Amino acid sequence: MDALLNLIRFTTLPARVKFCPLYESAPNPQKTMTLTLEDIARIAGCSRSTVSRVINGDVNVSVSTRQRVKKVITELNFQPNLAARGLASGQTHILGLIIPLGVVSLFTDPFYPQLIQSISSACSQRDYSIMLWLATPEFERRMIHQILFNGLIDGVIVASMSLNDSIIQSLAESKLPFVAVGRNPNDETTCYVDVDNYNGARMAIEYLYKMGRRRIATIAGPSDVIVGVDRLRGYKAALAELGLPYDPSLVVTSDFSDESGYAAMQKLIEYKPDAVFANSDVMAVAAIRALHDAGFSVPEDVAIVGFDDITLAARSTPPLTTIRQPIDLIGAGVVNMLIDLIEHPATAQRSLVLPTELIIRSSCGEDLLKNSE
Amino acid sequence: MDALLNLIRFTTLPARVKFCPLYESAPNPQKTMTLTLEDIARIAGCSRSTVSRVINGDVNVSVSTRQRVKKVITELNFQPNLAARGLASGQTHILGLIIPLGVVSLFTDPFYPQLIQSISSACSQRDYSIMLWLATPEFERRMIHQILFNGLIDGVIVASMSLNDSIIQSLAESKLPFVAVGRNPNDETTCYVDVDNYNGARMAIEYLYKMGRRRIATIAGPSDVIVGVDRLRGYKAALAELGLPYDPSLVVTSDFSDESGYAAMQKLIEYKPDAVFANSDVMAVAAIRALHDAGFSVPEDVAIVGFDDITLAARSTPPLTTIRQPIDLIGAGVVNMLIDLIEHPATAQRSLVLPTELIIRSSCGEDLLKNSE
DNA sequence: CATCCAATTGGGAGCGCTCTCATACTTAGT
């Protein structure tokens, strides 16, 4: 029976329409379930327009009326219908979050989950909701269309790793406000929030140098991913500054996964580095495993620095020295930038680069400056 | 106070509207971008109604008209406005996914990210979109209201671990279709998709018995979380079947985190178990670490079985024997059940329990039946 | 040739909201 009620309410709404003209004066059971502005207006003794003004914070409402209306709204727990609002005003207070599941297997690395969480939390604070699309290649084009043109979304956040992503292109053509997580050097017009990968990498190499290492290798990211490119630039710049030679055999590219980190380290071993800067903590931990399996010890034989500072880093053996990304700030930054872009396009900030931080633990040897748990 | 926050939420939407009246007759940039049914109808030489029929797959359209209209829609890349659709039909094709970030720190365990991914993928296949709410306690009540009463969502998926979740309660009162991930023994009416945790646990214990272990301990989940309860029941049942005594000192509860797994194992060591069944792979790996740190070896001294079969399991040292949860099937199951519930409430299935599978690796000693990489 | 019954199609009302405009009611300035 209950299920039947559900049916009536959610499948065939028009049913209600039939009754309207006939039973207009009779108590309509449908209306008891879903309140409308008109209901509130009737109860508060004013018009729909006035209720709308109160809800939207219009100043031109007398104090007494405002209080009366607010009281009714609170008592009846009224929520304005978002679809109607979106239709009438063109704004839905919904942001799209697109995460292309392309190159990297996203969910083996805790970075993305944490990013999602921080974005979600920032949205809540600004009273927006988020729609999530994990864009698998096969559905990508179709999905993008739906998102861009269905008018349900005020703006989009794209957490794309790869450069020249087709999603970014479509977005750019669409006039829908959007912000990317990670800068795109080929495209100066898109708004972005990024982390200072270049200086993060430099910091890592300088620290390894300070700890006495001279043959510093790196497990780099893919070359079509901007974070990989920037971190490699930082690596090379630091070597140059420190007067160390750049040796291509000490650079192995990878795809951020545990497996590729392990394989990369195996390849590096024959070139006998005394330190390795890995592009992610997941790979750093895999590299430590590879070294152990090959009979080397960390940090005695090889020092390791990771990137990200995921929770795993503090718990590895030995605890991992790493470059921390401020994931919470990325989430907050990207959400705030997008909302500003939607609400005040003229004055909104269009890019933001967040600082990275060196977290010293034990994977590069003991250091009195150690600043972590 | 909470209600006040609600009000604040809807404060300053306006903006765009100010421009409207002035440019009404001038070419309106908004309108050029957004096609409507009427536009398509004009171009295809028919009426709005007919276009609507074509879009919604109504059979009462002649073949020639249908083709003509479809052609125009494709050429102009027309997407019907979802807000208008939602308003007129009462259906938005949007599902809510609520993940309460309560008890457990969700994103240190890859289970939830994988679940999100599988749900997202199942939604795409059924042409639904998802809105994601990570429900932090402080925003929870307010959020729930918005979700339930804003009319933007056709149904809700709740991935709640804890029993007696207030979100489930609100949902139950709301008449909005919803499905829970994980059964709730206190509430027979809610629809759910669950995994056979009871028999999964039994399988684990029986396997340990078969491998010659007799003092089998368990790192259990929290007692207010159904998976913990079910797996503990399975553990006890298996002991009874196998004629092993139940020893409460061999049961330590935990919260699924790495830290609590490590601590639990430390506590268990003094009772000298020769096997441990951990309630999650994350904890199983932590337990192995705790054993190593205490000078024991796995599987020689203590055999370990985990639960989940996350990717980490195959890569641990030694590779972890574990009980696999079919996460993809959970996602697909929960999405399909919810959509069925929305579209055909009378005939929809209301519960689904998926089988678990024993994945034999090396953490319980060598076994000829080993069936994994 | 009139009649009937589909099969198609168009028109209209309405979903619940926002926002302009017109109206009534103030308050102040001269």
Add this chain to the structure above:
DNA sequence: ACTAAGTATGAGAGCGCTCCCAATTGGATG
């Protein structure tokens, strides 16, 4: 007292869609 400029409110016209109902068509039938 009479206008000028607010302030507070209500009425109305949509937003772009769905769905009902009525109208039109083209056979098939009597």
